[in-house]
Amino acid sequence: MKPVLMMLPGLMCDRTVWAPQIEALGDAVVTHVVDYEAATSITGMAEEVLRLAPASFAMTGHSMGGRVALEVLRMAPQRVERVALMDSGYRALADGETGEQEIAGRMRFVNLAKEKGMRVMGQEWLQGMVHPERRRDTQLCGDILDMIASKTPALFERQIKALIERPDATEVLRSVRCPTTFITGRQDTWSDVAQHQAMAALVPGSRLVVIEDAGHMSTMEQPEAVTQALRDFLFD
Template identity: 55%
Template sequence: MSRPCVVLLPGLLCDAAVWRAQRAALAFADCIVPSYGAAASIDDMARGVLAGVAAPRFSLAGHSMGGRVALAIARMAPERVERLALLDSGMEGIAPGEAGTQERDKRMALLHKARHSGMRAMGAQWARGMVHPDRLGTPLFGEVLDMVARFTPEIFAAQIEALLNRPDAAPVLQGLRCPTLLACGRQDSWSPLSRHERMQALCPGSTLVVIEDSGHMSTMEQPGQVSKALVDWMQR
């Protein structure tokens, strides 16, 4: 019997380190953590993932920006997606008016800092909102900064462009017909629980799991809780 394939999509400025614990927990499957390279749109990221995965069908989990890439893959190639998991993610496009302008300005200010002070210095500012407040200054926070520092300002700029032009994925959620897991850190201030509750309402039959005592980086902050949710999802 062939082993299942699980594709684990990282978020903004994240790499395989964000999925380390979950890959170990899913040792019964072949786990793939793609890189988006220099892709500057969500759809281009999705096309790159689809081209790089040989398995005709796979389970697909995306964290943060990776969840948006996962939804694009589900739209482009629904016949290849056996099940879908979206962690600390979202579905909306950029907000109109002042809210959208503020998001754009904040992201561009971070890019300016990355270009002039370095990726780690930018990460020390940006990542403060990514984790539970109790984890600031801990070794885990250092791991997040190490991960951010492995990227370049050029890749950061490409990923910002992708996010600022992200598509509205609500219709994809509404059309899903595969087992779907939504998971979110209780203290995620970046992609809050209320957003995931709205996503669940659009996706009949989906399961929502709250990751306790966790901010946005739930896979690293609470690896045991997230791994259990994913194993349960795979065994459904």
């Protein structure tokens, strides 16, 4: 029987992020990209995953989708056969000044989207999103900007609020018993290698795969390497 892979996109992302992997995995895997844009919290997004998923499934989450995957594991660990967390994190908003700075930084982009539109916001947001050399890749950057521009400022603000209010998943990671893989771009400055090493250390027997020459959008920046990592995750 083919494995069912629930694919959980990140902030302001959709099927575009996973398109190279969906095509490359082809008929070997049943893929389902979850649309949880109506949800107002990480928990609500996880509930939508569980509503759409079969009784037992594999799961991969990118960026915010990784946090959703961790919430799925908190809510229904018995249904998850294996999980891959990509370019993601696990801690709640920090207390004090650090947390306030994160909120201010996130809300600056929300306000920019409201004032100037999603594409203008995306052009600035993109600068920290991909490997510096990928910024010259007009096809890649155009695909990312088109995806962002297809969303609304209201959705952006809703998802930002969900991220600000994200639950801490430290104890979830400690409780994981299914095969687990962590994947991140070497040059991901938003969810760096050290953060993934810390997550992997909480899950005995887990695997860490670092994608070379890739930033936060590793699935699109280095699609072949990410596809191979997912094949290994699914079939090893």
